[in-house]
Amino acid sequence: MKYSEAKEKYIQAWGTLGSSWGVNRTMAQIHALLMISTVPLSTEELMEELKISRGNTNMNVRALMDWGLAEKVLVPGERKEYFKADKNIMNIGVQVAKERKRRELDPIIKLLNDITLVEGDTAEVKEFRKVTKDLQKFATQTESVLDLFIKSNQNWFFKILGKLR
């Protein structure tokens, strides 16, 4: 396979994957590009490579930085900002786990904590309490697993799991 073809497929696939994980396509594609680049890239270079506008580029680069997946690089003697991505896949995984936990799991747990307290003794309400308590338990367990993953550095998490197989 030619490099140009492989690269195209890779960026395309990363974008698609991003979409089905609540990350917008462009953000994922910028990330994909930064991941394989040997040098930090400027806004212009990202615009050119992905054929996207300046505004879009700026917006999504900032989103990537919010997610802790990219950072600014200042090149001495240059006014322009360059961007690079952390290439350590484990760090990326941890970072994504951390952010999604904060943005999605934590609010749901908070909500479940509230609504499981609903009062009443009709069959309907009893069932509601039962189901939401189960969900609460599951969410809390998931939280523990994520915390374990987030705290464990390097490959520790996978190594342990590998032994269980």
Next chain:
Amino acid sequence: MKYSEAKEKYIQAWGTLGSSWGVNRTMAQIHALLMISTVPLSTEELMEELKISRGNTNMNVRALMDWGLAEKVLVPGERKEYFKADKNIMNIGVQVAKERKRRELDPIIKLLNDITLVEGDTAEVKEFRKVTKDLQKFATQTESVLDLFIKSNQNWFFKILGKLR
């Protein structure tokens, strides 16, 4: 908190959570409703409760069945179809893990297997190979974890992880 309020919040939250996980809001809400219902629900009941059209209801109920999250219930003497959801949260987790693995992870692993074979010895291509191989490794490890989770019945998975904390 009143039951009606708790129920509303729960359905709303489940819909939002669905959206950020690549599942459409309505599908998630139907699932939420079926989860807390003490009896199977008909298309009409779902339409009424969620204020959605017949077509939408039909489409999303079928999607839920595709995901293995709901099933038809035939009530003797009734022409109408009723639907119920599996309420075992572990089964749901396993089902979702299984489907997403099949729909998303498997294709990405396949792609990575292809593109890591890109030939060339420029710095660019070498970096590309390095990054994609790392991703491949990570994806494969993730796959193992998911398989472990999918195969482990009941709470085994969480129990084991709990001990590691």
Next chain:
DNA sequence: ATAAACTTTCAATAATATTTGAAAGTTCAA
């Protein structure tokens, strides 16, 4: 202070995804 180089914002537009609802299709009892 000025202006060039650069970044950010945001209203307008475009692209995408979801929803509707009426028509077509199916099933089944009579």
Next chain:
DNA sequence: TTGAACTTTCAAATATTATTGAAAGTTTAT
């Protein structure tokens, strides 16, 4: 068969989300 009861389809309408690009904002060298 027929027609009532029910399900499915899908083109059109609506809602949501992403993108553009020009204007406004910022920074820095002189």
